[in-house]
Amino acid sequence: MVSASLVIIGDEILSGRTQDKNTAYIAAWLNEAGIQLAEVRVVQDIEANIVAAVNTLRPRFDYVFTTGGIGPTHDDITAESVAAAFNLPLTTHPEAHRLLTEYYGAEDFTEARQRMSKTPEGAQLIDNSVSIAPGFQIENVFVMAGVPKIMEAMLETLRPRLKTGKKIWSQALTIHAPESKMAGKLGEIQGGMEGVSLGSYPFFRDGNIGTQIVVRSADKALIADATTQLVDYCAVQQYRHDGLAEIN
Amino acid sequence: MVSASLVIIGDEILSGRTQDKNTAYIAAWLNEAGIQLAEVRVVQDIEANIVAAVNTLRPRFDYVFTTGGIGPTHDDITAESVAAAFNLPLTTHPEAHRLLTEYYGAEDFTEARQRMSKTPEGAQLIDNSVSIAPGFQIENVFVMAGVPKIMEAMLETLRPRLKTGKKIWSQALTIHAPESKMAGKLGEIQGGMEGVSLGSYPFFRDGNIGTQIVVRSADKALIADATTQLVDYCAVQQYRHDGLAEIN
Numbered sequence: 001m002v003s004a005s006l007v008i009i010g011d012e013i014l015s016g017r018t019q020d021k022n023t024a025y026i027a028a029w030l031n032e033a034g035i036q037l038a039e040v041r042v043v044q045d046i047e048a049n050i051v052a053a054v055n056t057l058r059p060r061f062d063y064v065f066t067t068g069g070i071g072p073t074h075d076d077i078t079a080e081s082v083a084a085a086f087n088l089p090l091t092t093h094p095e096a097h098r099l100l101t102e103y104y105g106a107e108d109f110t111e112a113r114q115r116m117s118k119t120p121e122g123a124q125l126i127d128n129s130v131s132i133a134p135g136f137q138i139e140n141v142f143v144m145a146g147v148p149k150i151m152e153a154m155l156e157t158l159r160p161r162l163k164t165g166k167k168i169w170s171q172a173l174t175i176h177a178p179e180s181k182m183a184g185k186l187g188e189i190q191g192g193m194e195g196v197s198l199g200s201y202p203f204f205r206d207g208n209i210g211t212q213i214v215v216r217s218a219d220k221a222l223i224a225d226a227t228t229q230l231v232d233y234c235a236v237q238q239y240r241h242d243g244l245a246e247i248n
Numbered sequence: 249m250v251s252a253s254l255v256i257i258g259d260e261i262l263s264g265r266t267q268d269k270n271t272a273y274i275a276a277w278l279n280e281a282g283i284q285l286a287e288v289r290v291v292q293d294i295e296a297n298i299v300a301a302v303n304t305l306r307p308r309f310d311y312v313f314t315t316g317g318i319g320p321t322h323d324d325i326t327a328e329s330v331a332a333a334f335n336l337p338l339t340t341h342p343e344a345h346r347l348l349t350e351y352y353g354a355e356d357f358t359e360a361r362q363r364m365s366k367t368p369e370g371a372q373l374i375d376n377s378v379s380i381a382p383g384f385q386i387e388n389v390f391v392m393a394g395v396p397k398i399m400e401a402m403l404e405t406l407r408p409r410l411k412t413g414k415k416i417w418s419q420a421l422t423i424h425a426p427e428s429k430m431a432g433k434l435g436e437i438q439g440g441m442e443g444v445s446l447g448s449y450p451f452f453r454d455g456n457i458g459t460q461i462v463v464r465s466a467d468k469a470l471i472a473d474a475t476t477q478l479v480d481y482c483a484v485q486q487y488r489h490d491g492l493a494e495i496n
Contacts, residue, residue, distance in 0.1 A: 017418065023261065023290070026264075027263060029264070031264055036262075180319075184360050
């Protein structure tokens with residue numbers, strides 16, 4: 001199993017002003033590539049905090065992705081923080097400098113904009129097809145923009161650089177019975193099967209109480225086996241359920 | 249400044265299946281109470297990972313909140329994990345037991361449901377007005393449900409237990425100029441003022457490029473001062489901006 005973690009650099013998320021959308025996107029994208037997102041940290045725009053997160057996570061997971069803090073303003077401190085994490089100097093990346101000079105024109109390539117051409121020494125760029133200013137990779141750490149459209153474009157270019165694992169398939173089943181009535185059976189199915197994980201998520205919608213069960217596995221046959229057991233159990237107990245969602 | 253961190257326990261968020269909404273809610277709620285949410289971690293439903301997150305964060309922040317994993321099913325392991333973090337036995341909480349017996353009736357208070365009456369020894373309950381099964385507090389750690397409606401109800405009951413700080417006010421200004429043109433001025437204003445923080449968030453919407461500046465401070469007068477400087481700068485540079493949002 002290939003594993004990854006994500007560091008979201010963003011005071012705006014921690015203040016509640018902005019709803020983070022990158023986690024769900026990155027998680028689903030990695031899952032599709034057979035890479036398990038195993039931990040996410042949201043940290044403040046403070047160098048020591050970014051350094052601590054990156055250095056704790058990079059030996060523990062195959063990959064660390066970061067989002068945010070690579071723009072031209074005073075609060076964009078991700079590049080210098082990652083350089084500090086690797087104990088490397090922050091230097092002008094010649095290719096980033098060339099791209100940005102071409103984009104802005106030499107005269108308008110201001111000091112603020114030049115900040116976006118700095119990377120830890122030896123970094124490999126991550127292309128930004130949306131707004132040019134690149135992200136970068138240093139060892140197993142991938143530094144991306146925080147703006148979702150740019151982040152998504154960057155992530156797409158990374159696919160060939162990543163080793164991928166087996167995609168984890170999943171199937172959801174919505175059962176109109178409270179979670180506490182399903183708990184015994186779920187534990188029994190989970191206990192009797194290897195290579196499958198059953199997640200159970202209660203819901204309260206429009207006065208209806210129910211449980212969404214999500215069955216996950218790299219093996220579709222195991223998913224089908226587990227969901228058959230669930231559907232049979234509902235029939236015996238006379239619990240209503242919605243039609244099975246597709247395995248995806 | 250009172251500080252807090254949040255541990256989100258949830259495989260469903262890490263798989264990309266569920267979009268976390270609790271972070272934004274909790275962040276805004278804490279901010280309103282003058283408590284700074286300083287770090288968030290999303291961890292897998294694995295005891296060792298929950299223990300590590302809770303034990304790393306609880307000495308570093310005034311408060312640690314957790315969401316998720318306190319239901320009746322096999323994947324609900326937060327109570328035993330937090331007990332392990334504090335090296336305390338997991339025991340039946342008499343008041344939780346009484347509430348749940350009353351709610352379900354003694355006969356239907358199954359083994360699975362009885363899991364929801366267990367807390368680390370000595371924990372104080374957190375009321376759940378939505379679905380009875382309580383959360384709990386042990387020292388500075390507050391264990392809440394993951395279902396947003398329940399979590400929100402639990403959080404509301406906690407207000408009298410928390411020491412609160414000065415609310416941080418903020419004001420947003422949308423400027424129709426790229427962030428890189430604002431960067432120099434932002435750095436200058438930020439450098440010249442204490443007790444104010446300026447956040448800068450580029451946007452790309454419907455073909456428009458612009459920057460949202462968020463000015464934050466516990467002192468409304470400082471916010472007004474900083475935004476006046478920004479508005480004056482836009483006038484000189486002939487950058488369009490939207491009407492000022494309210495300070496809130």
